[in-house]
Amino acid sequence: MKVIAENLTVARGERHIVEKVSFSLDSGEALIVTGENGVGKSTLLRAFCGLLPMVAGEVRVENGPPEASLAELIHFLSAKNAMKDSLTVAENLSFWKEFCRSGYAEPGLDPEQALDTLELAHCLDLPFGYLSTGMKRRAALARLLVVRKPVWVLDEPTSGLDARSVDLFSRMLQTFCEAGGILIAATHLPLGLPGAKSLEMKALTATRANDQMAFE
């Protein structure tokens, strides 16, 4: 499976935030998006997931499941956790496990096992709202494990995590990529992924220079 983004251009209002960004990722490859605050990392990720309209460019999948739309193949984790404070962690995860399951996504781990991977199994029956910031983030990361999807798009996945959890998480990412997963992450911390591609975004000037995206 291969994910290709070509000439992505995204505007907020009149202003182009992301201009002509292209990348392609094969199974098992990772792309780390870096850049200063406000440079358009989140905008790029949201547009990639189809949550923001693009001015130009396209995102497509090659050799993927024939009837699935790209959005269905993606696990998207934004800066927000997508969990309900009043439900327990287990209830939150079971709900997403049920709801995100589709013909293309294989069932993943049980909520308990997923939390165990992130060393959070003891919080299974606590309301999500009782957890600390870092624990909330870990519980949100466990959502990626309860349903298997081939593409992960993560926006600042490590925000609020302590060093030990970052370690756990980067091991989780390695396992995912080794199993053929495609990862796109916007982050400021190194995620410990050898061989990951990187995309450094720079602020667009008012003149809208075209070739400002460095891509290696």
Add this chain to the structure above:
Amino acid sequence: MTSLFFRELKIAWRSGGGALTGVMFFLAVVTVFPFGIGPDLNTLARIGPAVLWIAALLASLLGLDRLFQLEREDGSLDVLLMQEWPMTLVVGIKCLAHWVVTGLPLVLATPIFGLMLNVPPIGIAAAMLTLLAGTPAITLIGAAGAAVTVSLPRGGLLIAILVLPLVIPVLIFGVTATNGAMFDPDPFTAPFMILCALTLFSAVAGPLAAATMLRHSAD
């Protein structure tokens, strides 16, 4: 999809008083009416169905602003939008759950409040039946309003202003049908059928409009 329905019920139940807020508001409106109108029992019985309907209408508008706003605030809306389920269906299920939590209690509380307004038993039965058929329309049309204002931090009042003109037909036919059951020459069946038709129509148009709005509000 059943998991979404039960999740909504659980959230409403846990976050406290989703059902009770509406019923309490209903109670507040209905109780102040006799004080304002005066204790004449015949007048109260004459306007009773209208009071019940107006109170139920306002009470159903109460929690609507939170319908999609909470999902948006905690990021769940993105995940809901990206699955293979059609968003129209997701909105429909959310409306159903919202109605079970806020609309159904109003219907069940109607007999008690009807007694306070001296509405005769046949009128109470008719009010319950028309509210049962009509309040889903308010939730479904309201969902479209809630989707429009999803990104506004204080959208509650705006929803009421957007939605009220659209639900006035529901109010008219609900009250007409209830009066028809109570006062002899007036018909009951015809306005009741139109009320049912309004609900069925909004069951299609409401979720469709709301889903479109939500897709385009995601930024």
